[in-house]
Amino acid sequence: MKFIRDSVHGNLQLDDFEVKLTDTPEIQRLRRIKQLGFTYLVYPGANHTRFEHSIGTMYLASRLALNLQLDEDTHSLIRCCAILHDAGHGPFSHVSEGSIESSHEELTSKLIKESQLGDILSEKFSVNEVLKVISGEGPLGHMISGELDVDRMDYLLRDSYFTGVAYGVIDVERLIYNMKLENELLLLDGKGVQAAESMLLARYFMYPSVYQHHTTRIVNSMFRRCLGKLLEKQLINEHEIYRYDDIDIISSARAVNGFIGDIMRRLDNRQLFKRVYSLKLNDIPNPEDIFKMNITSIKKAENDIALDIGAGEEYIMVDIPEYPSFHEMTTPVSVNGDIVPLGDISNLVRALKDARFNHADLCIYLPEKYSEKASELNFIDYLDIPD
Structure with a gap:
């Protein structure tokens, strides 16, 4: 058992198996990969790393798994997938992706298959199941890589915190509390629409202020x-x-x-x-x-x-x-027994779609x-x- 003090979420607890994963050279490399690339030349505080983001995503994935009342093995699977989801990122994160043919998701799968990460995972899980979740397949995959995923929640909070730009502050508590699994589908309850709108607004304003400054x-x-x-x-x-x-x-x-x-x-x-x-x-x-x-x-x-x-x-x-794509617009929302895309019930989301080229x-x-x-x-x- 190990505790890591995170700047955004506080004390994060890792069990022995998770420590074994994070202590590999493949995950430790993420300590030397800046989350926002060269953005520190604009915002001097933006020196946070992919490692910090990965353990933060693990924490939020764990919170969501608890809310969804997943069994212990599935909960553990989700936490480990969150730790690994960015393992294939190249130097300076997304900045390097514009110069190579493969996406970081594809490289993550390749790295897991070719390195000791796959061997370690196979002690407890099916490696293919891990790869499916990381690539966003099925309801578990949507938790890590979907429309309203914990990856996005963490990077908005974290990037906002380290740049000092207030737009990325979102209501994670309400988002997580209002997500549920129904018929193999990860849904947002209608009560969480306002929090989802807030998250979309946060991303909309973070683009010109940080990501596309x-x-x-x-x-x-x-x-x-x-x-x-x-x-x-x-x-x-x-x-x-x-x-x-x-x-x-x-x-x-x-x-x-x-x-x-x-x-x-x-x-x-x-x-x-x-x-x-x-x-x-x-x-x-x-x-x-x-x-x-x-x-x-x-x-x-x-x-x-x-x-x-x-x-x-x-x-x-x-x-x-x-x-300027905003996939959250298609997030399935449960309203009075019906399932509808977020964009169909939110005037604000429709307005953002029209304003995305501004x-x-x-x-x-x-x-x-x-x-x-x-x-x-x-x-x-x-x-x-x-x-």
Whole structure:
């Protein structure tokens, strides 16, 4: 038995089997993976890690399992799945996913199968059952990776706490208390609709304030370009990205001359690129068209801009925003014996769906020394936005 003092939830208790899992190198690596990547360059307090988030998710999963009155073995399974759910994250968390083909969920499954984690789990559980839960299959999977899951609850609370941004404060107590299992379906009771709306609002406001903050997007674009070049030169192995931590990538990049080393020095010293163009998605007739732009057309735009201002093509970055999806809108809600999607009974949720492009924009970044030349360009002429 072991206690871990968590900044958000207080004392968290782990049994001997859970300690055995968390003490593996695969889970200890998560202590060296920042939860919010380079967001600490915007919010200096955002230095929390995937490890903290994983044990916090375990705690909330346990609270939900108790509320659902799951049996002891299933309760233990859910706790262990929560500990492992982010084990496959690459360096700087989601930031690295833009440069590799596999998602962190796929890499987590691969890691569990190939490492001692699978052997340890098999002492108590079916490894295939664990993988199903982690990937979000069935009602147990929806607890960890669903519309209103404990993963999301923890990261909103945690990210809000460490950035100092108040928007992520949500009513976890009411959410958990109003969730129930019926006919192999994880449902939200109608009494919990207001808490669910609050969670959606929290995510909506956290996007422009934290996750898609304009400076965070610049930093992330710079790192992804740097990481992409490291992968091109085969200085790191894309297929084993889950074995690297943040320092591994930083050290590798610092040791390389040219563009890669230059970008890492800029990140080290917060000498960031400048945003020279922004196209608000709600200013165009069909915002969805932005997400249809292909890599070839984006690269052509970057090359053409670079040629016109005399810069290296790798220094021009056209950044498509993250698609503002809110899956909580489809959360099944039990109302007077009927099961309906949250979006069908909440005017607020429908309004958020209409407003989701309000803060999203396509941006172009480049080094400050090219800003003056860039100011003379009409950037829309370079962008091949589908009709």
